[in-house]
Amino acid sequence: xxxxxxxxxxxxxxxxxxxxxxxxxxxxxxxxxxxxxxxxxxxxxxxxxxxxxxxxxxxxxxxxxxxxxxxxxxxxxxxxxxxxxxxxxxxxxxxxxxxxxxxxxxxxxxxxxxxxxxxxxxxxxxxxxxxxxxxxxxxxxxxxxxxxxxxxxxxxxxxxxxxxxxxxxxxxxxxxxxxxxxxxxxxxxxxxxxxxxxxxxxxxxxxxxxxxxxxxxxxxxxxxxxxxxxxxxxxxxxxxxxxxxxxxxxxxxxxxxxxxxxxxxxxxxxxxxxxxxxxxxxxxxxxxxxxxxxxxxxxxxxxxxxxxxxxxxxxxxxxxxxxxxxxxxxxxxx
Ligand code: TYM
Numbered sequence: 067x068x069x070x071x072x073x074x075x076x077x078x079x080x081x082x083x084x085x086x087x088x089x090x091x092x093x094x095x096x097x098x099x100x101x102x103x104x105x106x107x108x109x110x111x112x113x114x115x116x117x118x119x120x121x122x123x124x125x126x127x128x129x130x131x132x133x134x135x136x137x138x139x140x141x142x143x144x145x146x147x148x149x150x151x152x153x154x155x156x157x158x159x160x161x162x163x164x165x166x167x168x169x170x171x172x173x174x175x176x177x178x179x180x181x182x183x184x185x186x187x188x189x190x191x192x193x194x195x196x197x198x199x200x201x202x203x204x205x206x207x208x209x210x211x212x213x214x215x216x217x218x219x220x221x222x223x224x225x226x227x228x229x230x231x232x233x234x235x236x237x238x239x240x241x242x243x244x245x246x247x248x249x250x251x252x253x254x255x256x257x258x259x260x261x262x263x264x265x266x267x268x269x270x271x272x273x274x275x276x277x278x279x280x281x282x283x284x285x286x287x288x289x290x291x292x293x294x295x296x297x298x299x300x301x302x303x304x305x306x307x308x309x310x311x312x313x314x315x316x317x318x319x320x321x322x323x324x325x326x327x328x329x330x331x332x333x334x335x336x337x338x339x340x341x342x343x344x345x346x347x348x349x350x351x352x353x354x355x356x357x358x359x360x361x362x363x364x365x366x367x368x369x370x371x372x373x374x375x376x377x378x379x380x381x382x383x384x385x386x387x388x389x390x391x392x393x394x395x396x397x398x399x400x
Contacts, residue, residue: 073102073245074208076109076149078265079127080118082275085346086263088353089250089317090214092137099143105206105378106139108148111155111198115191116184116266129357131367133276136356147374149202154382158201159194161389165227165234166197174219200224205382207240215251216262218244235392239385250317256290259306277354280347287311287343298330298338308335311342318345 075095077087098104108127127148134146149155171177171193181188191198199220203211204227211221221244228239253263257272264270274286292307300323302309312326321329330338360367391397 070103071101071210072105072206072208072240073098073210073212074105074107074203074206074242075212076107076112076202077130078109078113079123079130080113080116081126081265082277083130083133084253084263084265084276085274085314085350086214086253087265088137088276088350089253089314090247091212092134092139093250093317094212094245094247095144096138099140102210104139104144105208105381106134106144106146107152107202107374107378108134109202110148110150111159112149112195115189115195116180117187128364128367129277129361131370132357132360133353135360135370136353137276141370141374145374145377146370147378148371151371151375152378152382154205154379154386155198155201158205158382158386158389159198161393162200162204162227162231163194163197165231166194166200166223170223170226171196174223176216176220196220196223197227200227203242204228204239205385206378207381207385208242209240210245211242212245212247214253215246218246231389231392238388238392249313253314254306254310256286256307256310259291259310274346274350276350277357278350279354280351283347283350284340284343287339287346290339290342292335292339296334298327298333298335300327308338311339315342315345318342318349 073095075091077083077091095104095106108130110123110127113123131146135141139146174196177193177195180192184192200223203221203224213221221242225241228241232238255261255263255270255272256274257270261270263273265273272286272290274283278286290307290311292311293305295305298308298312299305300309300312312323315321315326316323
Protein backbone atom coordinates (compact mmCIF):
# COMPACT_ATOMS: atom_id res chain seq x y z
CA UNK A 67 0.00 0.00 0.00
CA UNK A 68 1.32 3.44 -0.92
CA UNK A 69 1.78 5.62 2.15
CA UNK A 70 0.50 9.16 1.97
CA UNK A 71 2.76 12.15 2.44
CA UNK A 72 2.33 14.01 5.73
CA UNK A 73 1.37 17.65 6.28
CA UNK A 74 1.47 19.38 9.67
CA UNK A 75 0.96 22.84 11.09
CA UNK A 76 -0.20 24.69 14.19
CA UNK A 77 -1.40 28.04 15.47
CA UNK A 78 -1.06 29.52 18.95
CA UNK A 79 -4.46 30.07 20.61
CA UNK A 80 -3.24 33.41 21.90
CA UNK A 81 -6.17 35.45 20.56
CA UNK A 82 -8.88 35.34 17.93
CA UNK A 83 -7.79 33.88 14.62
CA UNK A 84 -7.27 36.65 12.07
CA UNK A 85 -7.72 37.04 8.37
CA UNK A 86 -3.88 36.88 8.30
CA UNK A 87 -3.73 33.42 9.86
CA UNK A 88 -6.54 32.28 7.57
CA UNK A 89 -4.99 33.54 4.31
CA UNK A 90 -1.40 32.81 5.31
CA UNK A 91 -1.96 29.35 6.76
CA UNK A 92 -5.36 27.65 7.23
CA UNK A 93 -6.52 28.24 3.67
CA UNK A 94 -3.63 26.05 2.55
CA UNK A 95 -4.42 23.33 5.03
CA UNK A 96 -7.86 22.40 3.85
CA UNK A 97 -8.73 20.08 1.00
CA UNK A 98 -5.39 18.31 1.43
CA UNK A 99 -6.63 15.20 3.16
CA UNK A 100 -6.90 13.19 -0.08
CA UNK A 101 -3.24 13.69 -0.82
CA UNK A 102 -1.76 14.00 2.66
CA UNK A 103 -2.08 12.63 6.16
CA UNK A 104 -2.85 15.94 7.89
CA UNK A 105 -2.07 16.97 11.48
CA UNK A 106 -3.18 20.39 12.72
CA UNK A 107 -2.83 21.38 16.32
CA UNK A 108 -3.50 24.23 18.74
CA UNK A 109 -0.12 25.36 20.03
CA UNK A 110 -1.03 26.14 23.64
CA UNK A 111 2.46 25.30 24.97
CA UNK A 112 3.78 28.02 22.68
CA UNK A 113 1.09 30.50 23.71
CA UNK A 114 2.40 30.79 27.29
CA UNK A 115 5.75 32.18 26.16
CA UNK A 116 3.78 35.42 26.41
CA UNK A 117 1.61 35.91 29.54
CA UNK A 118 -1.93 34.67 28.97
CA UNK A 119 -5.01 35.05 31.08
CA UNK A 120 -5.79 31.36 31.91
CA UNK A 121 -9.55 31.68 31.31
CA UNK A 122 -8.98 33.45 27.98
CA UNK A 123 -6.44 30.84 26.91
CA UNK A 124 -8.95 28.03 27.60
CA UNK A 125 -11.71 29.89 25.76
CA UNK A 126 -9.51 30.79 22.78
CA UNK A 127 -8.29 27.19 22.48
CA UNK A 128 -11.80 25.76 22.14
CA UNK A 129 -12.88 28.63 19.88
CA UNK A 130 -9.89 28.01 17.66
CA UNK A 131 -10.75 24.33 17.41
CA UNK A 132 -14.30 25.24 16.33
CA UNK A 133 -12.83 27.66 13.80
CA UNK A 134 -10.46 25.02 12.38
CA UNK A 135 -13.45 22.80 11.70
CA UNK A 136 -15.53 25.69 10.37
CA UNK A 137 -12.68 26.58 7.99
CA UNK A 138 -13.13 23.18 6.39
CA UNK A 139 -10.84 20.89 8.38
CA UNK A 140 -13.04 17.83 8.76
CA UNK A 141 -11.96 15.98 11.94
CA UNK A 142 -12.81 12.67 10.28
CA UNK A 143 -10.16 13.35 7.64
CA UNK A 144 -7.64 15.49 9.53
CA UNK A 145 -6.06 14.89 12.94
CA UNK A 146 -6.94 17.95 15.05
CA UNK A 147 -5.53 18.15 18.56
CA UNK A 148 -4.38 20.33 21.43
CA UNK A 149 -0.60 20.36 21.75
CA UNK A 150 -0.52 19.99 25.57
CA UNK A 151 -2.64 16.82 25.29
CA UNK A 152 0.28 15.05 23.59
CA UNK A 153 3.10 15.14 26.13
CA UNK A 154 5.67 13.95 23.61
CA UNK A 155 5.88 17.54 22.29
CA UNK A 156 7.34 18.84 25.53
CA UNK A 157 9.62 15.80 25.85
CA UNK A 158 11.11 15.98 22.36
CA UNK A 159 11.22 19.77 22.78
CA UNK A 160 13.63 19.30 25.68
CA UNK A 161 15.83 16.90 23.72
CA UNK A 162 15.99 19.22 20.72
CA UNK A 163 16.89 22.13 22.98
CA UNK A 164 20.16 20.29 23.41
CA UNK A 165 20.69 20.26 19.63
CA UNK A 166 19.71 23.89 18.95
CA UNK A 167 22.59 26.32 19.30
CA UNK A 168 22.50 29.53 21.32
CA UNK A 169 23.72 31.47 18.28
CA UNK A 170 20.96 30.04 16.06
CA UNK A 171 18.25 30.81 18.59
CA UNK A 172 19.63 34.33 19.07
CA UNK A 173 19.25 35.03 15.35
CA UNK A 174 15.50 34.32 15.23
CA UNK A 175 13.74 37.53 14.21
CA UNK A 176 10.57 36.56 16.06
CA UNK A 177 12.55 36.28 19.31
CA UNK A 178 14.01 39.74 18.74
CA UNK A 179 10.58 41.25 17.92
CA UNK A 180 8.80 39.56 20.83
CA UNK A 181 11.47 40.46 23.35
CA UNK A 182 11.24 44.09 22.25
CA UNK A 183 7.43 43.95 22.72
CA UNK A 184 7.57 42.07 26.05
CA UNK A 185 10.62 43.65 27.66
CA UNK A 186 9.36 42.77 31.15
CA UNK A 187 9.02 39.06 30.33
CA UNK A 188 11.89 37.85 28.14
CA UNK A 189 11.66 34.31 29.48
CA UNK A 190 13.59 31.18 28.57
CA UNK A 191 10.60 29.73 26.73
CA UNK A 192 10.47 32.68 24.36
CA UNK A 193 14.11 32.04 23.53
CA UNK A 194 13.93 28.26 23.11
CA UNK A 195 10.52 28.32 21.38
CA UNK A 196 11.98 27.23 18.00
CA UNK A 197 13.29 23.97 19.55
CA UNK A 198 9.76 23.15 20.72
CA UNK A 199 8.45 24.05 17.28
CA UNK A 200 11.05 21.72 15.74
CA UNK A 201 9.75 18.97 18.05
CA UNK A 202 6.12 19.70 17.05
CA UNK A 203 7.08 19.19 13.47
CA UNK A 204 9.63 16.36 13.58
CA UNK A 205 7.49 14.11 15.80
CA UNK A 206 5.14 13.52 12.85
CA UNK A 207 7.83 13.19 10.12
CA UNK A 208 5.96 15.57 7.79
CA UNK A 209 6.90 16.33 4.20
CA UNK A 210 5.31 19.77 4.17
CA UNK A 211 4.72 22.47 6.79
CA UNK A 212 2.27 25.09 5.47
CA UNK A 213 2.91 28.42 7.25
CA UNK A 214 2.94 32.16 6.61
CA UNK A 215 6.15 33.96 5.81
CA UNK A 216 6.93 34.91 9.44
CA UNK A 217 7.41 31.23 10.33
CA UNK A 218 9.79 30.42 7.47
CA UNK A 219 12.88 30.99 9.62
CA UNK A 220 11.60 28.59 12.30
CA UNK A 221 10.93 25.85 9.74
CA UNK A 222 14.41 26.39 8.31
CA UNK A 223 15.91 26.00 11.78
CA UNK A 224 13.85 22.81 12.19
CA UNK A 225 15.49 21.48 9.03
CA UNK A 226 18.95 22.35 10.37
CA UNK A 227 18.23 20.60 13.68
CA UNK A 228 16.90 17.51 11.87
CA UNK A 229 19.94 17.36 9.59
CA UNK A 230 22.28 17.79 12.58
CA UNK A 231 20.55 15.03 14.54
CA UNK A 232 20.47 12.66 11.55
CA UNK A 233 24.15 13.32 10.96
CA UNK A 234 25.01 12.42 14.57
CA UNK A 235 22.75 9.38 15.00
CA UNK A 236 21.78 8.17 11.54
CA UNK A 237 18.44 8.66 9.80
CA UNK A 238 15.88 9.61 12.42
CA UNK A 239 13.87 12.56 11.13
CA UNK A 240 12.42 13.37 7.76
CA UNK A 241 13.68 16.84 6.76
CA UNK A 242 10.49 18.85 6.04
CA UNK A 243 9.87 21.64 3.53
CA UNK A 244 8.08 24.87 4.42
CA UNK A 245 5.06 25.56 2.20
CA UNK A 246 4.40 29.27 1.91
CA UNK A 247 1.53 30.63 -0.20
CA UNK A 248 2.31 32.86 -3.21
CA UNK A 249 -0.46 35.31 -2.28
CA UNK A 250 -1.28 36.05 1.36
CA UNK A 251 1.92 34.92 3.10
CA UNK A 252 2.21 38.24 4.95
CA UNK A 253 -1.06 40.07 5.52
CA UNK A 254 -0.48 43.47 7.09
CA UNK A 255 -2.47 45.37 9.67
CA UNK A 256 -5.18 47.57 8.14
CA UNK A 257 -4.31 50.30 10.66
CA UNK A 258 -0.55 50.08 10.25
CA UNK A 259 0.59 48.54 6.97
CA UNK A 260 4.19 48.56 8.21
CA UNK A 261 3.31 45.73 10.66
CA UNK A 262 1.85 42.25 10.15
CA UNK A 263 -1.75 41.65 11.13
CA UNK A 264 -1.43 40.22 14.64
CA UNK A 265 -3.81 38.00 16.56
CA UNK A 266 -2.69 38.79 20.11
CA UNK A 267 -5.59 40.40 21.87
CA UNK A 268 -5.75 44.18 21.76
CA UNK A 269 -2.42 44.27 20.03
CA UNK A 270 -3.57 45.44 16.64
CA UNK A 271 -6.52 47.76 16.01
CA UNK A 272 -6.24 46.91 12.30
CA UNK A 273 -6.86 43.19 12.58
CA UNK A 274 -9.88 41.41 11.14
CA UNK A 275 -10.85 38.30 13.06
CA UNK A 276 -12.78 35.31 11.75
CA UNK A 277 -15.58 36.01 14.22
CA UNK A 278 -16.02 39.73 13.38
CA UNK A 279 -19.50 40.77 12.30
CA UNK A 280 -20.01 42.10 8.75
CA UNK A 281 -20.45 45.61 10.20
CA UNK A 282 -17.16 45.47 12.05
CA UNK A 283 -15.38 44.15 8.98
CA UNK A 284 -16.77 46.91 6.77
CA UNK A 285 -15.81 49.54 9.35
CA UNK A 286 -12.23 48.20 9.53
CA UNK A 287 -11.88 48.26 5.76
CA UNK A 288 -13.40 51.73 5.37
CA UNK A 289 -10.80 52.98 7.85
CA UNK A 290 -7.89 51.07 6.32
CA UNK A 291 -4.77 53.19 5.93
CA UNK A 292 -3.82 53.81 2.28
CA UNK A 293 -1.96 56.79 0.74
CA UNK A 294 -2.75 60.01 -1.12
CA UNK A 295 -2.09 58.73 -4.65
CA UNK A 296 -5.71 57.68 -5.27
CA UNK A 297 -4.46 54.97 -7.62
CA UNK A 298 -4.99 51.24 -7.12
CA UNK A 299 -1.58 49.89 -8.12
CA UNK A 300 0.46 47.00 -6.71
CA UNK A 301 3.70 48.40 -5.31
CA UNK A 302 4.52 46.69 -2.00
CA UNK A 303 7.58 48.93 -1.41
CA UNK A 304 5.96 52.34 -1.82
CA UNK A 305 2.24 51.62 -1.44
CA UNK A 306 2.11 49.12 1.42
CA UNK A 307 -1.49 49.83 2.47
CA UNK A 308 -2.99 49.60 -1.02
CA UNK A 309 -0.84 46.57 -1.91
CA UNK A 310 -2.01 44.83 1.26
CA UNK A 311 -5.66 45.47 0.34
CA UNK A 312 -4.97 44.21 -3.18
CA UNK A 313 -3.40 41.06 -1.73
CA UNK A 314 -6.46 40.44 0.42
CA UNK A 315 -8.77 41.06 -2.53
CA UNK A 316 -6.68 38.78 -4.78
CA UNK A 317 -6.72 36.02 -2.16
CA UNK A 318 -10.52 36.30 -1.72
CA UNK A 319 -11.48 36.64 -5.38
CA UNK A 320 -8.76 34.70 -7.19
CA UNK A 321 -8.16 37.79 -9.40
CA UNK A 322 -4.63 38.75 -10.43
CA UNK A 323 -3.07 42.13 -9.56
CA UNK A 324 -3.34 43.46 -13.19
CA UNK A 325 -7.03 42.45 -13.22
CA UNK A 326 -7.60 44.31 -9.96
CA UNK A 327 -5.75 47.39 -11.24
CA UNK A 328 -7.93 47.36 -14.37
CA UNK A 329 -11.14 46.90 -12.33
CA UNK A 330 -10.44 50.01 -10.23
CA UNK A 331 -8.79 52.21 -12.82
CA UNK A 332 -10.03 55.79 -12.46
CA UNK A 333 -12.07 54.92 -9.36
CA UNK A 334 -11.23 56.24 -5.90
CA UNK A 335 -10.08 54.28 -2.88
CA UNK A 336 -13.59 54.48 -1.39
CA UNK A 337 -15.01 52.04 -3.97
CA UNK A 338 -11.97 49.83 -3.73
CA UNK A 339 -12.10 49.54 0.08
CA UNK A 340 -15.80 48.71 -0.06
CA UNK A 341 -15.19 45.96 -2.62
CA UNK A 342 -12.39 44.42 -0.51
CA UNK A 343 -14.50 44.63 2.65
CA UNK A 344 -17.46 42.95 0.93
CA UNK A 345 -15.25 40.17 -0.44
CA UNK A 346 -13.92 39.50 3.07
CA UNK A 347 -17.42 39.55 4.60
CA UNK A 348 -18.52 36.89 2.11
CA UNK A 349 -15.38 34.82 2.63
CA UNK A 350 -15.74 34.79 6.41
CA UNK A 351 -19.54 34.60 6.73
CA UNK A 352 -19.88 30.80 6.47
CA UNK A 353 -16.87 30.30 8.77
CA UNK A 354 -18.30 32.56 11.50
CA UNK A 355 -21.73 30.98 11.26
CA UNK A 356 -20.41 27.42 11.39
CA UNK A 357 -17.94 28.17 14.21
CA UNK A 358 -20.71 29.77 16.29
CA UNK A 359 -22.88 26.69 15.76
CA UNK A 360 -20.06 24.31 16.71
CA UNK A 361 -19.27 26.26 19.87
CA UNK A 362 -22.72 25.38 21.16
CA UNK A 363 -21.82 21.69 20.89
CA UNK A 364 -19.14 21.35 23.55
CA UNK A 365 -19.32 17.57 23.75
CA UNK A 366 -18.64 17.23 20.01
CA UNK A 367 -15.58 19.47 20.33
CA UNK A 368 -14.35 17.45 23.29
CA UNK A 369 -14.69 14.22 21.31
CA UNK A 370 -12.72 15.74 18.44
CA UNK A 371 -9.92 16.70 20.88
CA UNK A 372 -9.86 13.29 22.47
CA UNK A 373 -9.76 11.34 19.20
CA UNK A 374 -7.22 13.72 17.70
CA UNK A 375 -4.88 13.48 20.69
CA UNK A 376 -5.06 9.67 20.63
CA UNK A 377 -4.14 9.48 16.96
CA UNK A 378 -1.39 12.08 17.32
CA UNK A 379 0.07 10.44 20.39
CA UNK A 380 0.42 7.11 18.65
CA UNK A 381 2.63 8.61 15.93
CA UNK A 382 4.46 11.02 18.25
CA UNK A 383 5.35 8.21 20.62
CA UNK A 384 6.96 6.15 17.87
CA UNK A 385 9.30 9.01 16.98
CA UNK A 386 10.06 9.87 20.60
CA UNK A 387 11.00 6.23 21.43
CA UNK A 388 13.33 6.17 18.44
CA UNK A 389 14.98 9.43 19.58
CA UNK A 390 15.36 8.29 23.20
CA UNK A 391 17.05 5.13 22.01
CA UNK A 392 19.39 6.99 19.67
CA UNK A 393 20.58 9.45 22.31
CA UNK A 394 21.26 6.64 24.78
CA UNK A 395 18.39 6.71 27.27
CA UNK A 396 17.70 3.39 29.00
CA UNK A 397 14.29 2.08 27.92
CA UNK A 398 11.62 1.85 30.63
CA UNK A 399 11.53 -1.53 32.37
CA UNK A 400 8.17 -3.27 32.24
P1 TYM B 1 1.13 31.91 14.83
O1 TYM B 1 0.19 31.36 15.83
O2 TYM B 1 1.75 33.24 15.10
O3 TYM B 1 0.46 32.00 13.42
C1 TYM B 1 -0.20 30.89 12.85
C2 TYM B 1 -0.02 30.79 11.37
O4 TYM B 1 -0.59 31.91 10.69
C3 TYM B 1 0.39 32.57 9.92
N1 TYM B 1 0.14 34.01 10.04
C4 TYM B 1 0.07 34.85 9.02
N2 TYM B 1 0.17 34.65 7.70
C5 TYM B 1 0.04 35.74 6.89
N3 TYM B 1 -0.19 36.99 7.38
C6 TYM B 1 -0.31 37.23 8.69
N4 TYM B 1 -0.53 38.45 9.15
C7 TYM B 1 -0.18 36.13 9.58
N5 TYM B 1 -0.25 36.00 10.93
C8 TYM B 1 -0.06 34.69 11.18
C9 TYM B 1 1.72 32.18 10.56
O5 TYM B 1 2.79 32.28 9.65
C10 TYM B 1 1.47 30.77 10.96
O6 TYM B 1 1.61 29.88 9.87
N6 TYM B 1 5.16 29.22 15.87
C11 TYM B 1 3.88 29.21 15.19
C12 TYM B 1 2.94 28.13 15.71
C13 TYM B 1 3.57 26.78 15.67
C14 TYM B 1 3.79 25.98 14.51
C15 TYM B 1 4.39 24.80 14.98
C16 TYM B 1 3.53 26.16 13.14
C17 TYM B 1 4.01 26.09 16.75
N7 TYM B 1 4.51 24.90 16.33
C18 TYM B 1 4.75 23.77 14.11
C19 TYM B 1 3.89 25.13 12.28
C20 TYM B 1 4.49 23.96 12.76
C21 TYM B 1 3.21 30.55 15.42
O7 TYM B 1 3.50 31.26 16.35
O8 TYM B 1 2.25 30.85 14.53
